[in-house]
Amino acid sequence: MSSIEDAIAAIHDRAPRTVAVLTGAGVSADSGIPTFRGAGGLWRNFHPQQLATPEAFRRDPALVWEWYEWRRGLIRDAHPNAAHEAIARLSDAAVITQNVDGLHARAGSRNIIELHGNIFRVRCTREGTRTMHEQAFDEIPPHCACGALLRPDVVWFGESLSNEDLAKAAAVVRDADIVLIIGTSGVVYPAAGLAPLAQGITIEINPDASEAAEHVRYSIQMRAAQATPRIISAIEEARA
Ligand code: NAD
Numbered sequence: 001m002s003s004i005e006d007a008i009a010a011i012h013d014r015a016p017r018t019v020a021v022l023t024g025a026g027v028s029a030d031s032g033i034p035t036f037r038g039a040g041g042l043w044r045n046f047h048p049q050q051l052a053t054p055e056a057f058r059r060d061p062a063l064v065w066e067w068y069e070w071r072r073g074l075i076r077d078a079h080p081n082a083a084h085e086a087i088a089r090l091s092d093a094a095v096i097t098q099n100v101d102g103l104h105a106r107a108g109s110r111n112i113i114e115l116h117g118n119i120f121r122v123r124c125t126r127e128g129t130r131t132m133h134e135q136a137f138d139e140i141p142p143h144c145a146c147g148a149l150l151r152p153d154v155v156w157f158g159e160s161l162s163n164e165d166l167a168k169a170a171a172v173v174r175d176a177d178i179v180l181i182i183g184t185s186g187v188v189y190p191a192a193g194l195a196p197l198a199q200g201i202t203i204e205i206n207p208d209a210s211e212a213a214e215h216v217r218y219s220i221q222m223r224a225a226q227a228t229p230r231i232i233s234a235i236e237e238a239r240a
Helices: 002-015 052-058 061-077 082-089 103-107 163-175 212-215 223-239
Strands: 019-023 094-097 111-115 117-124 130-132 150-154 178-180 201-205 218-220
Touching: 002 218, 002 223, 019 061, 019 163, 052 061, 061 117, 082 103, 082 223, 094 150, 111 163, 111 223, 178 223, 201 223
Parallel strands: 019 094, 019 178, 094 111, 178 201, 201 218
Antiparallel strands: 117 130, 117 150
């Protein structure tokens, strides 16, 4: 565990130009969106790992879609918090997120890699076509005009991420002068394999001990919305 003051001193010392930000569910916890691991993640006594899988969707698409509609509603009503907003102030930062909630884009970040997709995008299970659909569906499970089932365009447990996105994310992390790792348990691979590639200053923000901590120089045990604005301000000051 490190103090935020030590991390801020390192930022002032190094004056980082290139910034990569890796985020997980914890960055949106302060917006009221439950993380998968921890309090509030359960829905009707199901664990997310039982619902966010291709097998669950094959077995009971209506159940999986009801859970997604519940999450989509929570996210629709939520707002970016002080952490998303501070990150968005660094317009040149590359944001690599495991989140599917789109809150970084709503806060104004533009350079975003959504490793696990987006909960408001749907994909036809027959044709593979993707469309944004933000409103609630009238029919559950929803169908494409072609008659096939639609699914959320997110990466489920057991599915592969885009190789192109992963390669781009790895290059960004390797080249960054500073890498911030915010609100991720560091156990979901391959996303968890990115932090160890960092060559620059590494700072983790997570109120609990995480698997990511062993790969970082500074591990700050604070909430994202508390610590991130201070770290981003330090980067802005160091660059001024
Ligand atoms: P996770 O649920 O496994 O872990 C969340 C981490 O956030 C934990 O380590 C926890 O200690 C930390 N945390 C909790 N509150 C925090 C706060 N206020 N500030 C900072 N950190 C906080 O999440 P994960 O590692 O991102 O992986 C789970 C997968 O679930 C992800 O790949 C993602 O696709 C999906 N998911 C997405 C969302 C979302 O889009 N908002 C929400 C839940 C899960």
